[in-house]
Amino acid sequence: MSLQYMVPSANFKKYLPKDYVELVDHGPFGRDASEVGAEKIGTFKELVEEHPMCSGCWMAYFIKVFFAALPNPEDTVTIGTAGCGRLAISQAAVPFIYGNYGDQNAIASGLTRAFRLRFPDRNKDVITIAGDGGMMDIGFSMTMHAWIRQEKFTTIMLDNEVYGNTGGQESGMSMKGAILKMSPTGKKFDKMPATQLAIAAGCVYVVRMSPTNIKRTAKIIRRAIFAAREVGPTFLHVYTSCNIEYSIPTQDVFQDAKDREKDRFKFDEYMTDEVAALIEKLEPKKEKKAAN
Amino acid sequence: MELKRYNIRISGLGGQGVVTSAHIVGGAMDNAGQFASLVPFFGSEKRMAPVEAYVRASNQPIYEVGEVVYPDIIMIYHPQVITHGKSYTMPFYTGLKPNGVVIINTDVNVLNKEDKAVLEKLNTTVITHDCTKMAQDIAGTELATNMAMMGILLGVTNLVSMDDIEKAVKERFLGKSFVASGGTASLDSAIEKKFKKKEALLAKNMEVITAAIDLVKSKGWAR
Amino acid sequence: MSKKVNVGPVGYMPQSAPSMGVELSPEGKGLLYGEIVEEEVAMKEAAKALLTMENPTIFPGPQVLWDWKDDVADKTNAILELASEIPNCRIIPMPDYRPKYPKIDPEAEINPNHPNLTILHNRIKACIFIGVHCHYANLSLRMIRSGADCFTIAMCAFMGHEEAMASIRDVHASDVRRFKEILIQVRNELGIEHTPTMPPPNPSLPDEKWDDLSPADYGEYRHLIMSKKGEHVTDVE
């Protein structure tokens, strides 16, 4: 009963900062998505609140939605790597592993197998959530091989098309022609086809999206997690712009995300038949939490 | 107890059973309650390619590991090791210690003037005998050459009894786990096919070994 | 007696106690100033520090703050009993180990990434670490010795801590109670009058009213948490 590790000991409840008490009393732990789902953000104690990311950051927004969408936050471990995302992810009330550069999917492979070994009858959700550099450049072989090995966890790539945290260098996911640090005359080759690679490597559920629609975004995240529990590796390729390196005025960040949704981040959902059947089973009506 | 130690280097060609005979020497020492350590050669194992194996035999536990760089005894299973330089160690007597023994499978003179001078200076006992012929004569196959060579070695060192040797030969051919290279393992099975029955193989091998030991006795080569 | 490990501040770059030759005490023994002593000796000196130094504080860690194991209830009872016997005692928890943005409230918690924020802000001169995982306890104890003049006491469920001025190992609820008894005895010897009093609750901000909270409460940031289809908010920052 892992929720227990979230419950303050009776004697010390009054000595804990309110913050921690509220996480259980008003937070999403042990509660149903209908009460504390992503669409209800603002009405319950969130897993991540204050964070050191830039003002108006679309990635920070997505990370808030991501944590609100978790079906089982008390049994979830997130794994990230160097990059902007971890600044907010590390502030969440969910265990977070910050390993070495780009090693998130290798760590997750070990972690997932160890969980399945230790807790064969329980769902422990492992989610890697890292940037385009960590997933597709430095961590590429570990990302791909975890998929090829059919490791059952969810991979989320926060694609801002640039190395944001290190100051705006070209990444494999930058657009061809983009003028960035380390591509002073424009990037010479195309953006890597991440979702195609994922499908080729055997991911059973792959979505490319710009997360403009909270409800849909939350649903996709949950589908990816459920499919990883039962079927195989899942991958979400999410547009999370860098308003600093791409000089997007804060007020235009949302519009930019919508524009991307019309071109290179057009919503695209791929699933195997097995996943389709699973989703059919889990979502008989509108967005209903799976029985654990 | 006085320390007795023979560090032996065996040079031969792939297919001559160099590694197999090293294993049997080791096994015989073990059976005699003595000590031996083997270092299998780690490299290409092809027919007629150079092969080297190293055996240390002693009446006390052996600590050192690795190739035998400074041998007391050098065994040359094929004259081409010397005449054609088919050896990992060139010249063949490299590292030989003073008062050592060199056993060469040949009945012709394969040593040149310089070789002889070096060996003389080291006070080396050089034993030459055509073991291939001996193998053919007794076992009917040159594949038993290694048994003849080993017989000479065991006769010269005189560290084990016939029973110990026979047991070791049995273990090698009838099983009990050992690590063999792919090459030697397939060679063993080739010999087995030739003899059809393992028992026959064993008997013939033992005959060759006995003959070789008798030869050592008759020639007074024993140390 | 020699003091290998003494109250700080020892300065910019502390030398670790183990590197100064301090070793963990064997079972049944304690550590006092880095020397292996009878547990009672260490407990007495620790009690004296808690009774005579300013702002004695107990820092309970995650292992006693949450109800994850059967023995937590008894242990927390014992800790509160102990706290009630220390005049002017406070309880400031160490609820987690991550570096916490933007900054901790030093009156509400202590964080291993910068423990001296809490020690110095509250002028704590004697403290107990209990229920903190050993790795983080060691980091905190050493940083406190580096930058503050605080007598540190480790009550450890495992092998104790070289870095603390007083270290008790294999601590169960019964050991906390034994320490309490020794503390009362020392208090009486020192002639300090005291009626058991519970430390004040956590002074962190009052509860938010979750029942009537709505996105409107988020003001100009509301679009970031609640976007509606077709909505495009321009009047921000």
Place this chain on the structure above:
Amino acid sequence: MNKELHDIEYLLKEAPKKKHFITGAQAMSEAVKRASVDMAIAYPITPQSEVMHLVGDLYAEGHVTEYYRAEEELGTMSAVAGAARAGVRMFTATSGPGLLRGLEAIVSWPGHRIPAVLGVLTRVVNAPLSIQPDNIEMAYLLHCGIVMLHAENQQDTFDMTLAAFAITEKVDVYIPVSVSTEGFFVTHAKGYVEMPDEKLALTKHDPYAAPVPVMDNEVPPARIQRDAPVQKSNFMSYLIHSVWQQEIWDSNRRAMKYIYQYLGGPIEVVNPDADVFVLASGCAAAQAREAQRYSANEGLNVGLVKVRAIRPFPETEICAALKNAKAVIIPEHNIEGWLSKEVRAAIPNGGIVVNGPRVYGGMTLPVELIMKEIYDAYGMESHVLQA
């Protein structure tokens, strides 16, 4: 698999044992077989070391619960770190270039408080590529905080590997332990190993007896980041990374008492009253042992110091052992002489250290080379060894 579980002291000391004639690689995997290992992750470095495919066989037989072949060593070592954080007992082994490829992950294990056992079967790492034995790779591990044991022979390999599992999980240690031995000379050669029956095994890993919270969502706090990205800020002290590093080396130091308890101490001294010593670790210690015996036969007062633990480095013990030495000969299987440097820096009279003999690039270390240094130390004329 149903096994009779015992603590490490029983397994190493009291349990009835049988003698086996096995290779060093087999010795390591036989230790894994008796260590109740939950999971092992492999990457092929065969033929240099067949340890990880032997461990694969253990998995097939049920001695190890989970096992897979990873993409390469960085993936292997990272996954080991992931699994260990989830609270399982981990093992992997590698060699030379594999070790260096995984090094980024390996050197972060101590800081991440990863209790795992790493077999290091040494081989050449310098270009050009070679599969020959050479232990220069151990020099790359010296400064990362990992506990380093160095096995002389097959028996050491077995004992140290088994003990490593106990040491790495001690609450006051909880950093990885590496067991190194020379590739080929030990891994491929057979030696006698006394082992308890394979029905006996080490008590299971208790992930909650740990100095850090295991990341399994069963233990508070929820907001864990065992491996905080630390930088100076108003919410992190300047000191945090420094004291963290200190904690790793303190943990390394604390391993020493267990090395005494389980392995008889970090060094072994033969003939402590000698005036000339041969000091060595790994299979060079076997050659040194032989040289000591030859010397004794020749009436020379030569001693042996075998170093079992490279980290924590037994500085005090070595100083004491060499207190009255006139010369210390340090044979090594690498060109740099990392052990010589360590010893020279540790003892007050570093000048008595004889540099070498050293062999590298796969060459054998003949006892005769050590003997030559011994004769030199006594000012004796040595037999000229022919080339």
